[in-house]
Amino acid sequence: MEALYRTFLVFVAGYLFIRFTGKKAVAQMHTFDILYILILTNIISAPVEDNNIGKAIIYAGITVILYKIFIRLSLHNKLRWIIYESPTVLIHNGDIDRKGLKRVRMPMNELLSQLRVKGYTDIQSISIAVMEETGNISVIPKSEYRPVQPNDLNLQVKKEFIPIPLIMDGQIIYHNLKYLQLDREWLINELENKGELVENITLATLLDDGKLFIDNNEEKDYKSNPFYYKPGKDN
Template sequence: MELIYRAVVVFLVGFLFLRLTGKKAVAEMHSFDLLYIFVLTNIISTPVEVENLGKAIIYSAITVIIYKIIVRLSLHNKLRWLLYGSPTVLIRNGDIDRKGLKKARMPINELLAHLRVKGFTDTQNIAIAVMEETGEISVIPKAEYRPVQPKDLKLKVKKEYLPIPLIMDGQIISHNLKYLGLDIEWLMKEVKKKGEKVEDIMLAVFLENRKLFIDNNKIQHNNNDPNYYKPGKDN
């Protein structure tokens, strides 16, 4: 029981401290972000092996405070350049920057792989490619090779509407219903109208036309129809 207790406490404390840290430490890993995660992980996992649960929690709290101070200091421009590395230019105006590649310790084949992931196959079409401090590769194509935008064609497009989930995995999303000014009775009526059951619905979303779209767990099978092809031997 004590082992279970320690494991649960360590997990909950670690989760709490990561929530207090914020999303940035997990989503954008800078150098000190990685260091923080490594240190915190080692500290909070120590009580699983030895008898110092209290000290580990205190040390973890101190580590979180230090990290939060560093993040706050990084908001000041004068200190930002000490805490963050500078972006490294890899391609400029279609020309590969060899010094940049050497600084980033990146072989050309790896650079080309990153470009393919971004949807580019020819380095000559790129205005600038930069390795950010997080390790991500930012690619900006030359004007003549960027995707065509509706504004370029002088087209007027309607505002993008984000479908609002009302049912997910058979569970009703009550706060979204409340946000839309709807109630359970309305939802159940719509579900019944479509001949469905809430527990069988994988996803139901509220559309711009104020109608409900339902994706249930049923998979349509149409033999020999190319539109329903499945890779593998299950056809």
């Protein structure tokens, strides 16, 4: 029972510290972001093995404060270049930068693999490829190889609309209904008109035309249509 209590207390304390730190620490992490997470996890896990819960929480709090100070310092341009690593050019105007590859210790096959993941098979089509300070690779194609944009064809397109979820996994998203100035009664009436029940809906979203898109738990049977083949043994 005591072990359960101590584990729960450490877990809650660690969760609160990471929430206080912010999303950045667990998103695209820099070198000292990773170091921070490693130190914090070691500190907060120590009380599971001994009785120094209070001391561990204090040390964890100090670590969080130091990390927040580093984040604040990184906002200044001069200090940012000291705290963070600089981006490294890997490809420039279709030519591989071997010095850049050597600097980031990336073999050629891994570079080609990363480019394929991003949809590029020919390095000659790439204007610049850079390994960012987070370790991700950014690729900008040459102008003649980039996707055609509506502006290139002088086309007028309508403003992008993000479908708004109203039901997810059989549960109504009430704060989205409130944002749209709608209520549960309106939603239920819409579902009844479509012969649907809330508990049977995987996802329901409001579209830009005011209509509901509904994906329920029923799977359509395409009767061995090769255009709807699904990989795996359960096809």
